Amino acid sequence: MESQELLSLCRRRGFLWPAYDIYGGLAGFYDYGPLGASLKHNIEAHWRRLYVFDEGLQELVCPLIAPEPVFKASGHLDAFADMYVECKGCGESHRADHLAEGLVDNPEAISEEELGRILDEKAVKCPLCKGDLTAPRRFNLMFKTAIGAGSAKPGYMRPETAQGMFVNFSQIYRHGREKLPVGAVQLGRAFRNEISPRQGLVRLREFHQMEAEIFFHPERKTWPRYDGVKSHVLPLAPNGAAVTDMSLEDAVASKTIINEALAYFMWLTYRFALDIGLNPKRIRFRQHERNEMAHYAADCWDLEAETAYGWVELVGIADRGCYDVQAHLRHSGADLTAFERFEQPREITREVISPRFDVMGKLFKGDTKALAEKLIEMAPDAVRGKDEVAIEVNGDSFTVPSSCYEIIDRTEKASGEKFVPHVIEPSYGVDRILYAVLEHAYSMKDEYVTLSLEGLVAPFKAGVFPLMSRDGLDEVAQELHESLMSNGIAAHYDESGSIGRRYARMDEVGTPCCVTVDYRTMEDGTVTLRNRDTKEQVRLSRNEVVETVRKIAEGTHRSPSDALDGMKVV
Template sequence: MATTTTKTGQPLDRPQLDSLLRRRLFFTPAFEVYGGVSGLYDYGPPGCSLQANIIDTWRKHFVLEEDMLEVDCTMLTPHEVLRTSGHVDKFADWMCKDPKTGEIFRADHLVEEVLESRLKSDKEARGQKVEVDEEKEAKKKRKTKDTKAIKLDDAVAQEYEEILAKIDNYGGDELGLLITKYNIKNPTTGGDVLPPVAFNLMFQTSIGPSSNLAGYLRPETAQGQFLTFQKLLEFNQQSMPFASACIGKSFRNEISPRAGLLRVREFLMAEIEHYVDPEGGKKHPRFHEVKNVNVGLLDRKVQLSGRTEVTHMTIGEAVASGTVDSETLGYFIARIYLFLVRIGVDPKKMRFRQHMANEMAHYAADCWDAEIQTSYGWIECVGCADRSAYDLTVHSKKTGAPLCVRETRSEPLHIEEWQVDLDKKKFGPKFKKDGKTVEAAVDALTQDMREKLSVSLAQTGKIQVDVPGVGDGKVEIEKDLVKIEKRTKIEHTREYTPNVIEPAFGIGRILYSLLEHVYWSREGSEERGVLSFPPPIAPTKVLLVPLSGHSDFKPLVGRLSQKLRQLGISNRVDDSSASIGKRYSRNDELGTPLGITVDFQSVKDNTFTLRDRDSTKQVRSDEDTICAAIRSLVEGQKTWADVQEELPEFTQQETD
């Protein structure tokens, strides 16, 4: 378990947090009564509400703020689409197998796990403090071969550290060499593993009763957006740049899913495809709004040197220095940072890591991951990729669909170029069945080649063109069939294929990382866990607590509950016989940020106490004022400190 602390500086007790999350039904293993299936989880009521609130904030922060075009694309995708995009051939991870037990490992994770275990053992042998692994029961069952602390040679330990720093840059052959060189075995049995092989991560299916149309469950939401590009451009009145957005489920057949919600086979994604003119230097008109946002960057040069030091700089400095390639890429890195902070992620536990060359997706020109530090280590939660014009180009080439932008030039463009004219009446009879092939080869000639051939035509009266598949691969064309001249062409319109900047959010990973960041325990009461969600994100906003079961309290509680619902504020009533302190403590575990106590004073003068979850401080005022304060907190317009300044403090309640 990676070293991590809560917001109060306490060491994070992950088993305690996991127990809370499952006990309070934030999430639970799917099909558990049948033994469960690894990598599949169900969300319970608070988990559903938390996810919905994160998505709602995401929509406001991106779709609304950036005026994006939201679409909802189908999850079933024909084989041909994903073959064209490259996913059928290239969307894979490296896996290796223990031939004796049949156990499957993801190769990079296996190398990582074994080397980290050896480094931990080395620290123990040197008497250094080591974080205790929270999965004690699992460790008892998992009988590893190396149980004694083993001291490593300093040079070997340094090698391990450097390998771990760039683990994502290794391909299958390199991982195989590491496994051999460092004698990496099955951690459970000590048995040998076979060399890594590629495993495609997509779930394959068939579409229709005849099963003639092969398909997949989509591994990302992007392809549907690319294929509707032309319609979206038309909807946007041909205006560039613009962005589409899609929120929906994606599927990846993970090799060995572990780590709870962080590595699952079915997950919610929120993806943006921002289309930009490549000739404009990928500028962004609102870059000036974020240029002073300070972010932590881990670029590929640092990683390749075997280090993981993060450099903090403004995104303006990062773009100016070339660390981040363009304004648009930098703009979205900053906006991603601001979104994660807005929902409650600790900015001190966040970094942006640049992909290394071997790690880069087949479609990416550059990519930065927003990584969040958790007890599982640094977790990729958002990928911000420059996909260049890859997707639109390959789909257009395959289908013939014009996935491009055509715009009228402000001034006509005069272009001097070498043009080739063929005498079609003579050309056909001369080359017969090979005519179209030869013509295509001529049309494909570059400007430099056309210029050279024009000289040859003038001097010899003929040209020679490379035409694979026709004769010996070279075809001669006489001057009575062809004319090559330099002419001026006037273009009134410009046609280009946009480049795409793609921020892709893994909502489940963000949700779990957030849970770790907002979790802490009351001082002196480790069993009293608290989830400090920001009010806009919290699953339930307000707890209504009548002092007792007295009949006079019921109409007040009912009226408050109805009024809050009308304001769109989720609330729940706890009228159990437990003390007020215990009732509040139960809801601190659910992350409920605010509580209203209804007491006998409320019956007399219609005033109520409002409690803050984190500080347990209370203020008191009339019904309308309390509801207005709650609304301002839930909408993020005010903080509890603002409310405390405006309303009188109340100090007489809350006992266990």
């Protein structure tokens, strides 16, 4: 099918439309209409149920704006701030700072105008074809803003929700009673100033993520529920190979998947995908090949879905090692470590440099403290056998004679050890998932469109119609609608147009079933319940409607047909 057909349906029926349309639109931004908002909400609610309710991860809500140091630490600032030039001849892009290497002291620190002037003066040409180059452009994929007035601090819209969880590791660890594994999740918006947003919901500038950051002991990356699911099979495309079905335990045993925890969250992702109605024949896990994996990631798998745009990444599940937490530990100075108690306290003896304060105090007076701190940080081997050591403090150089310190054995009793936790990160793109769900649910036969959404995610769980809007049928139908709504089940009442048209409207927006009040209802209190996918109807007592629709809405049944199993056809 064409993506345009589906986007047209989405506009017509209120799932989504381009944002700021009356002002000409803005690429990379979409509004969710009433049905889209509901579908999105339902997808997120199910994810929350799996990750927060079932797995016990902690949900956080962090700010969308963060100050510069956060992204300095995470690497986003440098990774996103590169300057590029393009060749006017061959079209190839080059890092402008690399071309200016050697021509200027610090090419990364100057403005693009300055850099452009230098490249111009030195007549730098394309290294490939010797063609002329464009002026340097800065590709910063983060949206920048200013925090506060006057000499405001630079701030950025977060490009992922993840950093909010990394910087809060200590809180998460403490709230989780200082045990590993422990994890947090965050659902929310993220922003990337894409150079060229394309493909509808696939590449947006403002989008929605559902991310989990799960912290592990580096040597124990498994999950309590792993054993219960390890025999399940996933469609895996390892390292450029074709898709094969493989059980979790086989994949871990063969080192196809690097550890049990990663395998577990891949399985959870697969289950989520099927629950919300993605077509199992059109999804797969593709492993990142070495050259596309971020340098710090140990293993990374994408859940991909086949769409009109080709195979699209919906979820990335990565073992990020200790990279992120380590980075924030180093930049912030905060102690972002976990602590593991030894079974028996251990005595550790090691060599340390011990300053002799009595000697140093006489020699260095007020500088003694700073010098002693530097000494303590040094490795014993670096000073062993030397007569003196040169140390710089506050820009001044000092020569510290060996009489000022000694190397001693110090025995420390350790009841455990601190370590930087490793992180496994399942990162879900909500908008892409929602789009893939719509596409996989879409079918057209003889110009008749049906969205076969799962009851779990469908915006309306049931349509409620009077066959005729008179003779009291409409009042009964309105009462039924009321009782569904008051039970928290989204239903849609409609009495306009022919009954067929009303069914068609519901089929087109993915409503799994329709309840119709007819003349027989007035005699025996039964109504018809119509299955969207088969168009079949059963009769049931109007008193059974709420519970039956609830089953469909809760996804306890894979399809309306299941919920109607065992019921007599009219």
